[in-house]
Amino acid sequence: MDERVSLDEYRQKSRLKLVPFDDIKLATDRNYLVKGWVPGEGLVIVWGAPKCGKSFLTFDMVMHIALGWKYRGCKVVQGPVVYLAAEGAHGFKARIEAFRQRHLPENHEPPAFYLVGASIDLIGDRTELIGAIEVAGCDPVAVVIDTLNRSLVGSESRDEDMARYIQAADAIRERFHCAVIIVHHCGIADNRPRGHTSLTGAADAQIAVRRDGNNNIVATLEWMKDGPEGETLTSALEVVDVGIDDDGDPITSCVVVEAEASEERTYERLTGRQRRAVDALANVLIDAGQPAPDATHYPSGATVVQVETWRETLFKAGVLDRDASNPRQPFKRLKDTLTERGVIGEWNGLVWVVRTDADV
Secondary structure, eight states, X not given: OOTTXXXXXXXXXXXXXXXXXXXXXXXXXXXXXXXXXXXXXXXXXXXXXXXXXXXXXXXXXXXXXXXXXOBTTBOBOOOOEEEEETTOHHHXXXXXXXXXXXXXXXXXXXXXXXXXXXXXXHHHHHHHHHHHHHHHTOXXXXXXXXXXXXXXXXXXXXXXXXXXXXXXXXHHHHHHTOEEEEEEEBOSSTTSBSSOTHHHHHOSEEEEEEEOTTSOEEEEEEEETTSOOOOEEEEEEEEEEEEEOTTSOEEEEEEEEXXXXXXXXXXXXXXXXXXXXXXXXXXXXXXXXXXXXXXXXXXXXXXXXXXXXXXXXXXXXXXXXXXXXXXXXXXXXXXXXXXXXXXXXXXXXEEEESOSXXXX
């Protein structure tokens, strides 16, 4: 302590307070947004494979927070939500319209939900983002960043970049005393979030999202500081016709609905080559995937790539040998085996991942 500062002045200015044992009382206030799932303040990671439904699930959950509705029987603390749709606001508007049509009656008071559709560098733009929220005067209880990859200028695998990213998220949390929910992809191995482990180490709660054998969305609470773990929620996507575009074609999106948990099937263990092939397909779907052309032959909301694009990726990655006497035959056996086991799907020259929970 500076000797020039009196003890009384120090007591008034210092944020560090020593509380005597007998003055420490049990806290009974609500410290959650969704009880048992989302803390009232902290960093929350929602992660999973491409097109597993993690963004739909996160949006549905925070809309219940904005509306003050119970979520799957869990108590909710109501408050404003800011949602950064960094992967594009155009399609996200259809999700909002689907939720409005499916859940909100006419003349319902608008929920305190705010969408940010611009691309963002969370590290460089955090001050501007905080200022924009302050100008709006919404004082959010939750800020969603969807996704980490689209809001990070740098590498998910470099500890320096992830440390700065976490600091930026913490700056938002500290300014508004809110939950910062980050939607994130899985790694090449689908058993943890992609990138540097400092992200998961900083999390106050982590939710894993995957598809089960019936293509349902299964969310599992992997951990929560000072809370229960292992709870699951099973959901499905219900297609909603939300309007007609300028060409006269229907615009559709999906809403999340509760579904029955399905009995898990036991799958035969994949070989190392099969596992690497699935990982390569998941990665090429992130980089070059396109929405499925229709919902008749493809899962709702599926992302697909040309079979030949996947095959070329396997050659480049060394999963298959281009110099083999008949290079197409090993690829056909690999593709057919993964299709028969229900790991991937194929139709009309397009391929997609059905599930990423295969034994490794």
